[in-house]
Amino acid sequence: VSASAAAAASMRTVVVRFADADAAVDAAAYHIATAGFIGVSRRTQRSDAAAAAALSTDSLILSVLARSLSLSLSLRSSVTVLTFTVCVCAIMAMSDLSTPKTTSPFLPSSSQLRLSSKLHLSNQFRHLHLLPPPLHTTSISKISCSVSQNNQAPVAVQENGSVKTKKECYGVFCLTYDLKAEEETKSWKKMINIAVSGAAGMISNHLLFKLASGSVFGPDQPIALKLLGSERSIQALEGVAMELEDSLFPLLREVDIGTDPYEVFQDVDWALLIGAKPRGPGMERAALLDINGQIFAEQGKALNAVASPNVKVLVVGNPCNTNALICLKNAPNIPAKNFHALTRLDENRAKCQLALKAGVFYDKVSNMTIWGNHSTTQVPDFLNARINGRPVKEVITDHKWLEEGFTESVQKRGGLLIQKWGRSSAASTAVSIVDAIKSLVTPTPEGDWFSTGVYTNGNPYGIAEDLVFSMPCRSKGDGDYELVKDVEIDDYLRNRIAKSEAELLAEKKCVAHLTGDGIAFCDLGPVDTMLPGEV
C-alpha cells in the first residue's frame, strides 16, 4: 500500500479529450501509439504489484456508453518503473473528476522524474450522459416576483396609462416605467444590460451593489442587472434581488434572475462571468479546467446566440484566462477582442506592494503590467512600472527583492488574506472588477496603462497568438482598448513571460475539445500554479 501511495504521489496526469466521437475513434490508435512511444522510451522495470496498486489507485470506472465509443488509455512511466494499460471502452467517469478519489495526489517536491499519463477518449455525448448536464438543458429558468410573496399582483396605477407589468423580473423591478421620458428629463444615457454569473456568491454580493449605485458606469447611466445563478442558489438570488430592491438605487431599473444563460444573457451589453466551480480538495487542475471549461463553453454559446453583438465579457471564474479563451471560441459572432480575463486584482496588489516597499502611497505607482496567466506564473512587471514617474528600479534599490520577493508577495496575498480573514478576498476582487470595467469606459490617463487578459492576435512581443494573455492596454473610454506596443522587455522578463505563455499553451491543449481545436491533450506539468486562495 505504501509503495502504491508513493507511486501515486509521484504521478503526473495527462488527459486527452475529443470534441466528437469520430475524432475519438480516428485518433485512438495514433494516441495509443504516441503514449506507447513515451512509455517505451522510458521503459525500465516495474513490479506487477506496483502496477496493480497504481491501477487501483486510479479507480478507473468501466462504463459502456450506448451512443458513443469511448476509450480510456492509461499509461505510467518513471525512471525506474513503467506500466502500460489500455482499457478499450473504459472511461473514467467524468462525474468522479469532481471528487478527489479518482485523481492522484501530487507532491511537487518529488525530485525524481516520474511520469504518468492517462488518455481519456470521449465525445460530446458523454458529457450529456455523465456530466452535470450543460446549463441550458438543466432546467427551465426560475424567475419570480416578490409580489407573489404578498399574494397579490402589483397594482398598476392608472396614471398616464404608462405603467404596465411584466413577468421576467424581480419584485419592484417587475414594473415597466416610462424610462424614455425619464431619460429625457434626467439627461440619462440609454440603459445598459449587465449580466453577472455566480450572482449569489460573495464577490457578486459586493459587485452588484457597486454596479447598481452608479459608481461603475456613472451617475447618468441607468442599468439593468441580469443575475445568473445555479439551481441550488435560486433562493439566494431572490435574497440578493430583495436587497437590491431595498437599496432604492435610482439608476437600477431592472433586476432579472435565472438559471438559464440563454435567457439571462438576452441582449446584455456586459457579461461579468464570476461563477465557476471551486476547486475541491485534491482536485487536479486538469479536472478543474474541464469542469469549468464546460461552463464557459456553454456560456460562450449562449452569449453568441442571444447577447448584444458587441457585448463585453469579463471572465473572473478561474482558471480565468483559459476560461475566457474557451468562452470566446464558442462565441464566433462576438469579436474576440471583447473578451477579458481579470488580472486587475494582481495589478492592484502589485502596485500596493511596490508602494509599501518604496514607502510611498499607492497612487504614486503607475504603468504596472501583469503579463500572462492569472496564476503563479504571472509576471508582475517591475521593469516598466513607475513610482512618481521614475522607473521602479531607480526608486527601489533592493533589486534582489524586486526579482524574488516582489512577485511572491503578490502571488501569496490571497492565501495570506484567507489565513487572516478566514475567507477569500471578495471585497477587493469586486473592487478590481470595477477598476477593470472603469478602465474600459473611461480614457486611460496620458502615459499610463492597465493590465487585462486579452486575446492575442497580432502583438509586438512575440507572444503566441490565439491565447488570452494579460498585457498592458490603454482605452479611449469607449469600451474598447489597444495594446501598448512599446514596452521594454529584458531577458529576465522574457524568460518569465515565456513560462506563463508555455503554461497557457498547455492549458489550451488541455481544453481543445472545448474550443473546437480537436483533440485535447492535457499535460499541465508538475507544479501546481493555482494562486493561493483560489483553490
Place this chain on the structure above:
Amino acid sequence: VSASAAAAASMRTVVVRFADADAAVDAAAYHIATAGFIGVSRRTQRSDAAAAAALSTDSLILSVLARSLSLSLSLRSSVTVLTFTVCVCAIMAMSDLSTPKTTSPFLPSSSQLRLSSKLHLSNQFRHLHLLPPPLHTTSISKISCSVSQNNQAPVAVQENGSVKTKKECYGVFCLTYDLKAEEETKSWKKMINIAVSGAAGMISNHLLFKLASGSVFGPDQPIALKLLGSERSIQALEGVAMELEDSLFPLLREVDIGTDPYEVFQDVDWALLIGAKPRGPGMERAALLDINGQIFAEQGKALNAVASPNVKVLVVGNPCNTNALICLKNAPNIPAKNFHALTRLDENRAKCQLALKAGVFYDKVSNMTIWGNHSTTQVPDFLNARINGRPVKEVITDHKWLEEGFTESVQKRGGLLIQKWGRSSAASTAVSIVDAIKSLVTPTPEGDWFSTGVYTNGNPYGIAEDLVFSMPCRSKGDGDYELVKDVEIDDYLRNRIAKSEAELLAEKKCVAHLTGDGIAFCDLGPVDTMLPGEV
C-alpha cells in the same frame, strides 16, 4: 415537567439593576416590597409542585459576591397560580444571561394573562466580576503593520524629506504622506476620521469599501478609517485592512485597527457603531439590552474622552435606539443632537413596499417617516408619505393593506431575507447607513425629509423627552439636522406611536444603571419586539 414548561412559557421577566452598590443596598427593601405588592395583588393558589418546578426552571444560581451585596427576588403570578420567592444573596449570574439555559422561553401566543417577575439587584462591581470586562480594561489594543509580514520596515524614500513612518496604522497606511500639499493641488477637503465598530463584520465589510471609495463623503474628501474590533476579530481586521490596501482607493489615507475604543476613537469626526453582541437563542431582550448597553456605555465614555467634540455618532448595533441613548448619556460633552439610531433601512424598505403596492418605481415615494423604535413597534407612516407627490392613501386605495399588511411587510422583510439568502441583510444595511450619512452631509431635497432616531429634546409631537426616537428630519447638509415640525398625526398614528414610545420608556428604565438614572427596573412586556432577522 410539562406543567413547569407551560409555566415557564408564560413568564414575563422584570429585572432591576443598580448603578452603584450603595443604591443597591438602599433600594433592596423598597423593591422587595414593591415586588411583593405586585405579587400579593395577584395572589391566588398554586400547588407546591408547580412552584418547585418553576423554581428549577429558572435555574437560579447562588453566588455570593465578595465585594457587594446582591439580591435576587423572584416572583410569579398568574390568573390561576402564584408563587413568591425571595432569595437573599442569590443572583442569577449575568454570564449565564448570554446562554439560553437560565432564561425561560416565551410564547407570545399564550392568551392567558400570566405574569412572572424577577428582580435582579446588583451593582457595578458585579459587572467587573461576572461580565466580560468592559472594553477599555480588556486588553492593550493590538495595532499592527503589514510591513512586519515582510520582515522589513517600510523603506522611507529620501524624496523631499517629507516621507516619515508612523506606527499606529496598517500596512501601506503606516506611511505619512504630504497630504497638505496634495490637498492644495487636488482641491481636497481636510481629511476626516471615521471610526467603525464591529469592523470585521459583514455590514462593515460592505460599508468600509463604500466609505473608502468616496461614494459617501464625495470625491474630494480624503478619509481615515479607524477600525474597532474585538480581541477575537483582530486577525480578521487585518484581513479587512489588507483588502482596503489592495483596493488602492486614492481618498483613503489612513487605516488604523484596534480593540480599545479609547485609542480607536481618537479625534474621530464620525463614529459608526455597528458592533454589538448578537442575541443568542433564547436570550431575553433584557439581557441583550444589558450586555450591549455595557458596550455602548463604554464607547460613549471613550467618545466623550477622545473623539472630536462635534463627532457625529450613528448607532446600528441593536437595540439601536436605546444603545444610542446609553451612548449619549455617557458622553455628556458631546451634543446629544449628534447621536443617531439607524432606522433608515426600515424607511427604505417601507418606500419599496409602497412602490411595489402602487405599481410605481421606488424613486416616486417620498416623505417616508419611520416613527419610534427600531423594533416591531416601529411606525412606518403611510399617512404623510407621498407617491408622485400625492398622499399615499389617494394612490393606494387598499387602506386595509396600508393599516395592516404594510407595516408587517416592512417588519418581516429582514426575516424573509434570512430565509432566502441564508444570512442577514448586510449589503442593504450598509447601503442604508450610507443613505443615513448622506442625508446629513447633503441638503435634503425641498419638501422631502428622512427618518433617523434622534434625541427627543423639545418636539412638537408630544413624544416623551429624553429618548432616542425616530422622527422626520431635514438637513442643510452640514452634518446637522432639524426636526420636521408640521407633520400631521391622526389617531391611528398617535396610538401606534404611543406604543413605540411606551416601549422605549420601558427600555430606558431597563438600562437606568447605564445611563446614570439610578435604579434599573426592567419590565419589557410580554411581546418580543425584536425585528426578525436581528436575533
